[in-house]
Amino acid sequence: MRFAVVFDYFCAPAAAPDEALHRPTWAEISLDAVSANTRLIRSLAAPAEVMAVVKADAYGHGAVEVARTALASGATWLGVAALEEAVELRRAGISAPVLVLSAATPAQAETLVREDVTAAVFDLEVARALAAAGRRLGRPARAHLKVDTGMGRLGVPADRRGLELALEAARLEGLNLEGVYSHFASADEPDLSFARRQAELFDRFVNEAGRAGLSFSWRHLANSAGLLNLPQARHNLVRVGLCLYGLYPSPHVDRRQAVLTPAMAWKTRLVYVKRVPAGTPVSYGGDYVTDHAMPVGTLPVGYADGYRRALKGRGRVLIRGRSCPVLGRVCMDHIMVGLDEVPDAAVGDEAVLLGRQGAAEVTAEELAEACQTINYEIVAAVGRRMPRVFVRDGRPAALRSILGTVSLGPSGSSGPSGSSGPSGGSGSSGLSGPSEPGPASEGGGRR
Numbered sequence: 172m173r174f175a176v177v178f179d180y181f182c183a184p185a186a187a188p189d190e191a192l193h194r195p196t197w198a199e200i201s202l203d204a205v206s207a208n209t210r211l212i213r214s215l216a217a218p219a220e221v222m223a224v225v226k227a228d229a230y231g232h233g234a235v236e237v238a239r240t241a242l243a244s245g246a247t248w249l250g251v252a253a254l255e256e257a258v259e260l261r262r263a264g265i266s267a268p269v270l271v272l273s274a275a276t277p278a279q280a281e282t283l284v285r286e287d288v289t290a291a292v293f294d295l296e297v298a299r300a301l302a303a304a305g306r307r308l309g310r311p312a313r314a315h316l317k318v319d320t321g322m323g324r325l326g327v328p329a330d331r332r333g334l335e336l337a338l339e340a341a342r343l344e345g346l347n348l349e350g351v352y353s354h355f356a357s358a359d360e361p362d363l364s365f366a367r368r369q370a371e372l373f374d375r376f377v378n379e380a381g382r383a384g385l386s387f388s389w390r391h392l393a394n395s396a397g398l399l400n401l402p403q404a405r406h407n408l409v410r411v412g413l414c415l416y417g418l419y420p421s422p423h424v425d426r427r428q429a430v431l432t433p434a435m436a437w438k439t440r441l442v443y444v445k446r447v448p449a450g451t452p453v454s455y456g457g458d459y460v461t462d463h464a465m466p467v468g469t470l471p472v473g474y475a476d477g478y479r480r481a482l483k484g485r486g487r488v489l490i491r492g493r494s495c496p497v498l499g500r501v502c503m504d505h506i507m508v509g510l511d512e513v514p515d516a517a518v519g520d521e522a523v524l525l526g527r528q529g530a531a532e533v534t535a536e537e538l539a540e541a542c543q544t545i546n547y548e549i550v551a552a553v554g555r556r557m558p559r560v561f562v563r564d565g566r567p568a569a570l571r572s573i574l575g576t577v578s579l580g581p582s583g584s585s586g587p588s589g590s591s592g593p594s595g596g597s598g599s600s601g602l603s604g605p606s607e608p609g610p611a612s613e614g615g616g617r618r
């Protein structure tokens with residue numbers, strides 16, 4: 172029950188309880204937006220299927236919850252970067268196909284096979300270890316061949332040498348080389364000539380493999396930008412991350428094809444307000460000094476939560492629908508904001524770091540530009556310490572914090588579960604853990 176009270180604290184300042192377990196700072200993740208975005212992507216990509224890329228905790232949005240929602244909304248595959256991310260999904264009861272996009276190591280072979288997780292293969296040592304694990308465990312290891320068509324990161328060369336390695340791997344007993352893929356380096360740029368060349372190289376490689384007797388059930392190349400900019404590169408699977416979260420990879424994609432809804436909002440509340448005279452230094456180093464008497468507010472969020480130090484002097488938050496500038500340096504756990512625009516602001520007022528408040532909005536792109544980075548990094552950097560409130564059907568459905576995950580369904584909430592995934596709740600949110608038939612087991616079962 173305590174979590175429900177904490178949630179009230181988030182949503183209704185009047186209900187602030189004594190026994191709150193968290194700072195009043197949280198990320199709201201709209202699973203409704205993830206669902207709508209997935210459906211749009213699915214219809215745009217069709218007949219190709221959709222791999223929901225949920226690596227890095229679903230770009231900060233919560234891997235298990237996003238994975239379940241995406242699978243229930245038309246995605247059939249999941250993509251992660253690390254084996255432990257795949258295991259996190261399995262432990263949450265998700266049985267859909269999962270591809271680890273990054274390099275596997277021989278030491279991981281047995282876990283990959285046992286967990287029925289698909290590995291990227293571009294190296295014979297790993298292929299042999301997977302095949303051996305497949306023979307030992309009595310079921311073939313699943314693998315997708317990674318081909319480097321110009322990203323210069325991972326993969327066999329897209330030529331004769333790469334093909335020979337693929338043919339050798341395909342002959343290994345205990346290994347099922349069921350897919351082939353490559354990755355775009357610049358499908359989000361105004362000049363698509365390099366991306367087109369990558370797409371051609373990939374086609375040529377796949378065709379030559381076919382002529383050599385090697386065919387793949389799954390062929391995939393397009394990321395979000397590839398999906399939007401290069402329809403010829405959809406093959407029979409697209410690997411989409413950023414667009415699932417309602418963001419666009421760059422200004423150089425045609426947004427009219429899919430009008431997406433951002434899934435993350437990031438909020439906090441004023442925990443301290445004071446009036447200071449002109450000449451008052453604010454924050455570490457004292458390099459910001461007020462030049463007039465003004466109200467200053469303190470917000471409990473900092474760079475350890477992903478609110479970047481680069482936002483000093485550049486960031487703004489929304490309070491009572493107005494812009495309030497970040498004053499002085501961003502601390503590990505706090506920022507200070509100028510309240511000239513909202514002189515009546517008071518402790519408990521909501522401050523929006525990312526997202527909408529009334530008609531005003533701070534976008535991930537605005538924050539990215541201020542930090543000289545990309546929107547991917549802004550959302551992915553929102554830290555583990557930040558509680559996530561998952562919203563489904565317009566209502567809070569679950570809360571995940573460092574204390575665990577708890578369902579906030581209408582039939583009541585339970586205490587925190589272990590940190591490995593939702594459990595124990597009895598709400599009707601579909602987020603209540605592996606023992607209940609969630610969307611994943613309905614829509615994502617592999618076999």
Ligand SMILES: Cc1ncc(COP(=O)(O)O)c(C=O)c1O
Pocket residue numbers: 224272354393394395396410411412413414420
């Ligand atoms: C191999 C691979 N495929 C697909 C994606 C998804 O990319 P995006 O988020 O741009 O859709 C990524 C993300 O970086 C990736 O590394």
